[in-house]
Amino acid sequence: MSATMDAHIAPVELPKAYRLLNHGPTVLVSSRHDGVDDVMSAAWACALDFAPPKVTVVIDKATRTRGLVEGSGHFVLQVPTFAQLQLTYDVGNLSLADAPDKLARCGVSTFEAPGFDVPLVEGCSAWLVCKVLPEPHNQQAYDLFIGEVVGAWADTRVFRNGHWEFESAGPAFRSLHYIAGGTFYAIGDQALARTE
């Protein structure tokens, strides 16, 4: 299931990694521990700091991902595209505990970035590899995990030079923003405020 990095994928400098999440997309959370990979979706992920970049993500105790993240101390947040709408819904509604072939059934293929032993989901627009900053109280009381971003990449067809380029990338690259019950919104068009 693992492949090499696509030619369109380029590193994002860490101080700009927050921009990959700043518009509030629903993300995929991937993780690996003891030879097991899982991928789930999460609408409750958010940037927390600029440099070093940090993020928060809520990972319920009922998920298989929870144990993998606690066991490995790492997780990946990645931004799925409009083309991955059904995949994004499906990985949030099928548990690896119930379906050992979950990833194949949901159409998930993964690859690795050099130097990081974590699964990255093919076809996403951006990836943030995160190291858990252990906060046992947050994790236990709120299912809230804090991670420091230690590697970031984006597909240069939709994010380059530190900026999203949704308009030129075409509709299949738009980010997804989940509400409930299978209802998502795609991100729309750019609007600029006066900054003088």
Place this chain on the structure above:
Amino acid sequence: MSATMDAHIAPVELPKAYRLLNHGPTVLVSSRHDGVDDVMSAAWACALDFAPPKVTVVIDKATRTRGLVEGSGHFVLQVPTFAQLQLTYDVGNLSLADAPDKLARCGVSTFEAPGFDVPLVEGCSAWLVCKVLPEPHNQQAYDLFIGEVVGAWADTRVFRNGHWEFESAGPAFRSLHYIAGGTFYAIGDQALARTE
């Protein structure tokens, strides 16, 4: 500056309050303490739990809002509309410490909901009144505040029966999703996953 609630504003049942934030909009954070009101914008706000609903928001120590929230134990997250693009940028870039007339200069008017002594910003599409759940370590180390939602309202022209209705509401009601440097995206169109 205070007015009564607009006829279009209706309560949102608390177990559905998370839906107001689930698509990751940039929010306005308002607060009141000792007769001082402030409003700032925040892209780093997120749902944390369903019932009772909880949220997270990052409030930097350099903001005037920080002291008001710590002093009062309350804040409001509200979802600004596309019509408030410039206001949303401006309240994030002018400090009440530098401009005592910040709210007037930024075009902010506020009103109150019965029973809550917090300022709500007129013209937004949704409001969540939150009580701080004190977590001193998170607040000090990460500027991260956790709040329990104790009241929620929405403009029924864009959110009703527990659902956003962006398409029918028209472009002025779209939510805003900030990136950096004055660049926002408006939320786009709805897309439905198969839920069988």
